[in-house]
Amino acid sequence: MNIQPYAGFWKRTASYLIDALILLVPTLWIASFAMPGLGLTAADPRPNAFLPVIIINNIIVWLYFAGMESSKHQATVGKMALGIKVVDKNGARISFWRATGRNFAKILSVITFNFGYFMAGFTAYRQALHDIICSTFVVSKNVQPGETLPKYPFHTLYCVLSALTYLIPIVLPFIFTIFIILGALLLSAIPVAQ
Numbered sequence: 001m002n003i004q005p006y007a008g009f010w011k012r013t014a015s016y017l018i019d020a021l022i023l024l025v026p027t028l029w030i031a032s033f034a035m036p037g038l039g040l041t042a043a044d045p046r047p048n049a050f051l052p053v054i055i056i057n058n059i060i061v062w063l064y065f066a067g068m069e070s071s072k073h074q075a076t077v078g079k080m081a082l083g084i085k086v087v088d089k090n091g092a093r094i095s096f097w098r099a100t101g102r103n104f105a106k107i108l109s110v111i112t113f114n115f116g117y118f119m120a121g122f123t124a125y126r127q128a129l130h131d132i133i134c135s136t137f138v139v140s141k142n143v144q145p146g147e148t149l150p151k152y153p154f155h156t157l158y159c160v161l162s163a164l165t166y167l168i169p170i171v172l173p174f175i176f177t178i179f180i181i182l183g184a185l186l187l188s189a190i191p192v193a194q
Contacts, residue, residue: 005149007084007138009121012128018078023064027057066099075141083141092145098134105130124148 007015031053069077073086075092086102088094094102105111109116116129125137137149 004090005139005143006081006126007082007120007140009125011084012117012120012138015076015078015082015084019064021078022077023061023091026060027053028059062100062103063123065103066096068101069102070094070096077102077107079138080141084138085141085143087137087145089135089137089149091139091143091146091147091149094134094136098136102130102134102136103132108133111123115187 065076069079069086070093072093073080074087079085086094088098102188106116109119112129118128120126120128120138121132123132125131127137131137139149143149
């Protein structure tokens with residue numbers, strides 16, 4: 001058995017970037033067909049014209065991820081390139097419907113300001129939020145069906161530091177905004193000499 005069979009945050013991020021580049025091709029192709037008929041000019045703006053493009057793109061993304069992760073490869077092209085795959089708790093291939101649920105559960109990973117994705121960096125089995133919801137794991141391609149997956153050691157200090165690193169870009173703008181508002185209030189309270 002591998003000492004550390006789980007794919008960590010950075011390996012998963014790299015695989016996602018590869019998949020995003022692959023999915024960019026059909027997205028641009030579909031958008032190119034829609035663009036001539038959109039009439040997006042100052043005289044004729046139609047922002048709802050992108051709706052069909054968004055719907056078709058989401059269907060392509062769903063079929064790509066669910067189809068590839070439930071296939072015999074158990075991985076998207078990005079995951080295959082990095083030697084990782086998606087499995088269930090027994091190390092076996094997941095069904096198309098579980099892969100579909102995993103794909104749509106990514107919405108929850110996104111609406112938590114991507115913290116759901118970041119969880120793959122410090123959870124016990126290196127699972128993102130959508131993996132926890134669907135009981136899936138992203139592991140090395142060498143993991144065999146039926147292989148017991150070990151629990152990754154959980155380090156509280158690492159978890160706290162990781163969370164702080166993630167929260168700094170989110171919290172700093174609010175802190176700066178509060179200081180700007182307080183500064184403006186203080187300046188407005190100072191009497192102006194005539």
